Amino acid sequence: MFKLGLIINPYAGLGGSVGLKGSDGDAIRTEALARGAEPRALARMERALQIIANFCEQVEVFCFAGDMGELSARAAGFTTHIIGVAQQQPSSAQDTCAAAMALMQQNVDLILFAGGDGTARLIADVVGTSQPVLGVPCGVKMHSGVYANSPEAAGEILKQLLTGTLVNIAERDVKDIDEDAFRNGQVRARFYGTLLVPEDSQFLQQVKNAGTERDELAQLDVAQEMIEQLHSDTLYLVGPGSTTHLFLQELGVEGSLLGVDIFLNNKLIAVDVSAAQISAELGKFTGPVKMIITAIGGQGHILGRGNQQFTPEILRRIGKDNIYIIAARGKILALNGRPLLVDTNDPELDVAFVGYRPVITGYRETIMYPVGYFAEGEH
Numbered sequence: 001m002f003k004l005g006l007i008i009n010p011y012a013g014l015g016g017s018v019g020l021k022g023s024d025g026d027a028i029r030t031e032a033l034a035r036g037a038e039p040r041a042l043a044r045m046e047r048a049l050q051i052i053a054n055f056c057e058q059v060e061v062f063c064f065a066g067d068m069g070e071l072s073a074r075a076a077g078f079t080t081h082i083i084g085v086a087q088q089q090p091s092s093a094q095d096t097c098a099a100a101m102a103l104m105q106q107n108v109d110l111i112l113f114a115g116g117d118g119t120a121r122l123i124a125d126v127v128g129t130s131q132p133v134l135g136v137p138c139g140v141k142m143h144s145g146v147y148a149n150s151p152e153a154a155g156e157i158l159k160q161l162l163t164g165t166l167v168n169i170a171e172r173d174v175k176d177i178d179e180d181a182f183r184n185g186q187v188r189a190r191f192y193g194t195l196l197v198p199e200d201s202q203f204l205q206q207v208k209n210a211g212t213e214r215d216e217l218a219q220l221d222v223a224q225e226m227i228e229q230l231h232s233d234t235l236y237l238v239g240p241g242s243t244t245h246l247f248l249q250e251l252g253v254e255g256s257l258l259g260v261d262i263f264l265n266n267k268l269i270a271v272d273v274s275a276a277q278i279s280a281e282l283g284k285f286t287g288p289v290k291m292i293i294t295a296i297g298g299q300g301h302i303l304g305r306g307n308q309q310f311t312p313e314i315l316r317r318i319g320k321d322n323i324y325i326i327a328a329r330g331k332i333l334a335l336n337g338r339p340l341l342v343d344t345n346d347p348e349l350d351v352a353f354v355g356y357r358p359v360i361t362g363y364r365e366t367i368m369y370p371v372g373y374f375a376e377g378e379h
Helices: 026-034 041-050 053-058 070-075 093-105 117-127 151-162 179-183 213-228 242-251 275-284 312-318 329-333 347-353
Strands: 002-008 059-064 080-084 110-115 133-137 168-177 189-199 235-238 261-264 267-270 289-294 301-303 323-326 340-342 355-362 365-372
Touching: 002 041, 002 070, 002 093, 002 151, 041 070, 041 110, 041 133, 041 151, 053 059, 053 151, 059 070, 059 093, 070 080, 080 093, 093 110, 093 117, 110 117, 110 151, 117 133, 117 168, 117 189, 133 151, 133 189, 151 189, 213 242, 213 323, 213 355, 213 365, 235 242, 235 275, 242 261, 242 289, 242 323, 267 275, 275 312, 289 301, 289 312, 312 347, 329 355, 329 365, 340 347
Parallel strands: 002 059, 002 110, 059 080, 110 133, 235 289, 289 323, 301 340, 323 355, 340 365
Antiparallel strands: 168 189, 235 261, 261 267, 355 365
C-alpha cells in the first residue's frame, strides 16, 4: 500500500480573483470573502486525486478531518485515516504545521499539499528534506519549484509513482514574497529553504526567474510591436508583469505592475481591477475586447499564476483568438522547448487553449509556440 498524506490550506489563493494579490493573513481572507471570492483549494485537490482514483485500493490516505484533507479525499472516492483536526476554524498556519508533523509520524510515502508559496514555507519549516512532498498549485503567487503545473499534473506524478515508473527525487527551492510590498507594486522574493520533490520536467513547474536589465531592451521591442497592433475603439485588458507594464509605459500610461488594467483608445479607464470589475466593464462595453498577457519567466504560465482575475467566465467572453501573448525571445528560449502553460481552474477551458499560438517576441517578430495543458492520460 502507498501511504499518501494530504494537507489542504482551504483558503489558498482566495485573493486572486478579487485582485488582492495574495491570501496571507486573517484580514486579507476576510476582505477577499467580503468581495465575493470563493475558496477553490478543496476542488483542486480533488481534481488531482481523481487522476489516481483507479488506484484507490492501493492507496492509504492519511489526513486531518474536514476541509484540511478528508472532504477532498472522500469526494475522489478514497477512504481516509483521520489523524487529527484543525484547532481553529478556519484552519491556521499552526494547523498546517501540526498536520505536517502528524503525517511524518505516520511515515507516509508522500505528502501532497494544496496551497501557495506560504503553505510551502510552512511545510518546509516542519519536514525540511526528510520527507518527499508535492504541491497542488492553489496560490496567487507561485514562485516555488515544488508545485505541479496543474492539479492534473500533480495526479500524473502520483500515477507514475504508483505504477512503478522511475521518478527522480530532487531538492527544489521554496520561495515567497512580501505580500504587503507586492500589493504596492514591489516584488521582493526570498529563498526560504528546500523540499524534497518527485521531479518531472513535464509536470513540475519551475522556479520563477527574476528578470535582468538586458531583458528591458528586448521588452521595449515587444512593446513597440504591440503598440503598432492596437486598434481604436477596442477595449484592452492588460495582465500583470514587467513586460506588459513596460508596454503600458511606452503607450504613455501608468498602469499597475502586478494587477490587471483596462484601457480604451490609449487611455486608462480602470487600474488594478478585480474579476467583478472586469465583468462590469465588459457588461457596459459593446465593442470588441482583447487581452494582452505575458508568460511567467522560468515557469511559462500565461494564465492561472498571478492573473486569476481572468476567470473562466471572462476568458470565454473574450475568446482565445482575442488574446495577445507577448514575451521577449529570451524568456521563450529559457523554457528549453517546454510549452507555455494554462491553469484557469476550468479543465475544459484549459484544453481549449492547447495548440500553437502566436507570441510577439520582438519588433516585427512573432513566433508560433505551443500552449500545453496536462489532462488525464496526456504526456
